[in-house]
Structure formats: structure tokens, C-alpha cells
Amino acid sequence: MQFPRITPPDQQAHREAVARHEQLTKPPGSLGRLEELGVWATACQGACPPHPFVRPQVVVFAGDHGIAGYGVSAYPSEVTQQMVGNFLSDGAAVNVLAAVAGASVRVVDVAVDCDPDTASAPPLVTRHKVRRGSGAIHLQDALTDAEVAQALDAGVAIADEEVDRGADLLIAGDMGIGNTTPAAVLVAALTGTEPVAVVGRGTGIDDAGWMRKAAAIRDALRRARPFINDPVALVRTAGGADIAAVAGFLAQAAVRRTPVILDGVVVGAAAMVAEELAPGARQWWVAGHRSVEPAHTLALEHLELAPILDLGMRLGEGSGAVVALPLLQMAVRVLAEMATFADAGVSGPADAPLPTG
């Protein structure tokens, strides 16, 4: 997969947004991170003042993982397919959060361990399916080279579909029992971190499960280490079709000059792969939150992205990104709608009298 060279957000719009913030009726810098977010969104949109995002789109990438059969998750693999149904019925957390934030949710079956013909899911869900589950990465490759290419292409196609349908902000989410294990392996491989430092509790495994997960990550990382300079081979060896699709989606968002709010550790691992495949893509991403998964903090540091929120979340589905969306909308609308000092007849700091005491 060859991505075009990524161009940065518009620097002229960036400068205009910085200058506009100085004119608004508040002390300069007093909205903190909201000001930075507004400037970034303006640069992504390419014109100042910015406009509110009118069609934020969440895409949840669902896929199973062979490793889940080895006791690394608190939940059985069939939950992945069941949750696809739950997303389609608007019953999952991300559906409710997106309704509050004004975003739409689409779920895509990239590698759920079920027969697409017998599933009740519509074509929009299944047409990009790569395979039934990815391989058990502590023992075997997750994918073939052809499947990696197919999954990356799926992510690219989905980003194109959503942008072509009018999406002006993208959020990737994940659903897949066992998926924090390959995510942790990818983060460890790309950051040179020891296995034990990336092992998290995922959906909530007990101590025995944590030890099984740590051993699986250690074994998978041993298989992955030869490929740390080859992101495609790395995803083939120790990733998964869903993670590859998210990577393609995130890289293509940057190609299409469409901003992204990143979610937690699985999306974070895919983002690291995407940045390898399409250097500079991260300029089009903002980190919605910091997950409690230890590998996520490493991924954010590696990408030099500071999370907006730190709420102790660890759900995936894009949930942490969606929770940050209202803050991004606020950041944009402050720049677009606040009065300037001149408009409002408010004195600026230059008008302060000399101290009298």
C-alpha cells in the first residue's frame, strides 16, 4: 500500500485563527486547550473563522482474534458478533454517546468470526470483510500479505466512502474480543518497550488472565521484532485485519484532509502503523482521551499527541473519542461566534490604568 505524500493542515488558516483568538473578548490563552483545538480545526478546514462540524462520522471496525481462544480476555469471542448487532440496534455505549455529540455511527465487519452469509448484518456492514478472525499471533501470523493489503484497502475505501458522503470529521472505533493483545504487541514493537510494560487488563481480566496475556504478548512480540521497520510485515505477523483497516482509514483521512479524533489503545496502535505508512498523517489527528491501557500512553507519546480527556475509560468502540467531540465543537464555535473586543466595546489589557497603590 503506497499512500500519497501527506500535506499538512493549512498554515495560513492556522495563523488567522491564532490572530482571531487574540481579538475575542477573553484574556489571551484563557480557554487553554480549547484554543489550541480551535486553531487546529481551523487549519484542517482551511479557512478562518471555522464552521461547526456538520457530519461527524464514527466507524466501528469489528474483528475477532485467534488469541482470544487462549484466555486473554474476560469475554468469549462470540461477543464481537453480538455487539455488531447491538451497534446496529443503537444499544451500545458509542451509539448513546454519539447521539449526544451529534455523530453518526457505522459498524463494519472486517474480520468477525462468523459467516457473513448467515449474519443478519446488511451489506454496508459486511462488504469489506477480509476473513473470519485473525490468527493467534503468539503462534502464527495474524494475516497473509494479501490479507494485509485487502484490509488496508478496506480502510481506505471506507474513509473515502464516508468523506464522499459528506463526513467532515472522522472517528475510528474498535470492537473485537482479544484486540488489546495485538494492539499491545504493536505498540511494544514500535516503541521498543518490554512486554510487561504494555500488558493491560483489557475488558477486565483477572490476575491469572493477565499472566496468560503477558505470556502471549511476550511470544507474539518475539515473532514481531524482526519486522519493526516494515509496518506491513508487522501487521501481518502480530496485528489483525481490523487493526490494518483502521490504519488504512486513518492514513486515508489525512490524504483526504479530513480531521480525526483518535480513541484508545487499539486505534492508537493502528495510528502508529498509519503514521509509519503515511508519515505526517498524525497532523490530521487529535487524541480524544487517554485510556487506562498502559500501551496507550506509550502510543500517544510516540505520536506526540496529548489527550484531551483522561477519564479512566477503557471501552473502545470509539467511545473516548466521541466523548471529546463536544469539546472540539465548542472550540470551533468559540472561534466562529464569540464577539471581538471591538464588536462588544470591551476594553483590552492595553487599556489598564497604571497602578495607584
Add this chain to the structure above:
Amino acid sequence: MQFPRITPPDQQAHREAVARHEQLTKPPGSLGRLEELGVWATACQGACPPHPFVRPQVVVFAGDHGIAGYGVSAYPSEVTQQMVGNFLSDGAAVNVLAAVAGASVRVVDVAVDCDPDTASAPPLVTRHKVRRGSGAIHLQDALTDAEVAQALDAGVAIADEEVDRGADLLIAGDMGIGNTTPAAVLVAALTGTEPVAVVGRGTGIDDAGWMRKAAAIRDALRRARPFINDPVALVRTAGGADIAAVAGFLAQAAVRRTPVILDGVVVGAAAMVAEELAPGARQWWVAGHRSVEPAHTLALEHLELAPILDLGMRLGEGSGAVVALPLLQMAVRVLAEMATFADAGVSGPADAPLPTG
């Protein structure tokens, strides 16, 4: 001012919300702080599942401070009155943020240094006015005892007015050039902190202004220290009419069993006074954010409230609380609207197979 004994939020509803979270289609605890917020809101509402807040109300308490004439702020005092006009024209940051969050904004002139008769503000703004500006607290008392009582009563009356008009969530904001100086003095007095540890940059003073502010806080704190066990005398000596009104408002919200999102350092100082006047009131409050003002962190620790957001904000107006409002709405709607495992036919963790490897 004697407040009735504060009763806590409903413990039965609290227990039901905790139990409901266990049934929703997500790993237990995986929404982190959002789960705690949903449980708290449910307990405040007194019934599970909770309902979205339908009429969140922001009240911005405006007042001037004599200390502003002594070079402790980057802005001149007339900005307070000018900003009242800006709030009424929907041009200030809190207006824009509240529009995104679905809250209404009311501004009240408690002690702006202007003649209420010549101001263009309507009666809803001016009818609770206590005086023109509060005293320069490093030299003189901020208020008389009668004015403290009048300001507390104003805050109580405003809380009652808003709850009686249907508000189901309250946010207090502040507007007043110089007001971080009395706020810092109150926090230092009530936490036993040295002056230098509470001096912040406020709206953005330079180093010389910071030194003037530090000296003013030192002198005011010397005047205030004898009254650390008498909150009314403390506010009279080193507070202000706006801060006293916010304290009355926050205490009365608890009396009326109406939840509150707290804002930054000025509201935080008032909250400390309110908790002294009406012990237990803080059970009805959640901290929207952590301001960069150093005294705010001390106030939150004293109140044992953990901020939802930490965005480097330092504007006041209730802005940090309003930014947290969508997260509280999300927390409530998750509890109200997500599918349960039984509803969605999703397997729980008890259904996980034994590991096969």
C-alpha cells in the same frame, strides 16, 4: 444566614444506578469517570434510570473589587460592566459554550462598579445588586455585615428563582476584574496556605503585577486570618459581594436538592465558604474542571472534589463547568439508554470459555 441541614442525594437511587451499570453492554467500569458521574446524577435526581438534564442554567455573578485599582489585574475595572453587556448580547465565551451544551445563561449584577439606574441592564440583572464594588481588601473590609447577609440572601434568592423556573442543574460563573485576588485570600485562609502558594496570573498579569498581587494577598490574608472559623466574617473582611452571593447560591442549590457543576477558582473559593455555611452541600456539587490558578487545586482538594476536565482554562464565567456539561449529559444518557446484556442478547464475562492454551 442559617441554612437548613443538608440532606445527601438519594442512596437508594445511587445503589440502583451502580447495579444498572453492571447490566449494560460494556465491561463493568469501562466508562470510568462517566460511570461515577451517571451514578451521582441519578442519586441527585432520586430515581433510576435518570433522565437527561432538560434545563441546565448558568448564572454569572458580576462584581467589582477595590483591589483592582491597585495593579493586580491586566484589565481595567470597567471591563466588568462591559462584559455584562457582552453576556446580554450572547458574545462572551460562556454564551457560546452554553449554546453548544444546551444551557441558558443569566447574568446578575451583584456589585458592579456602575450606577444601576444608568445601566442599560434589565431588572433581572440588577434587582439583586448589593453595592458598587467591594472594598479593597488589603486595606479595608470588602463588605459590612449587613452587606454580607444581603449578598448571601441574593444568592439564595437567585437559586430559588432558577429552581422554581424549572432549572434541574445549576452552574455558577463569575465576572469581575480583580476577583482572583479575594478568591486566593479565602482559599489560603481556609486551607492554611502561605500567600505565595495561592498567587496566580489571573487574566494574565506580568511579573510586576504578580508581585503587587502577592503583596496584596499577603496583606489581606493578615487581615483575614483572625476569622478563619467564622465564614461570614471572613467574607466580610476579605471576600466580596459577588463571592458571597455565589456561596449563598451554591448552598441553596443543595438545600433545593439540585445538582451543581462547579467552575474555577472564584466559584471554588465561594464553594469553600458555602460548605462552611451548609456542611454537606458539596455532595450536590461536581467539579467541572481544574483551573490553572494554583488556589483552585487547593480548593478542590479541600472539598475532596476531583475535576472532570483539566484543559488549562482560566477564564471564569462558568466556562469550565459548561465545557463539562456535555460529559455529564452523556453519563446520564448512557445509564438511561444503553441496552442491557439481556436486552441485546450479548454474553457476559461469566460466559467466557476456559482457556484452551
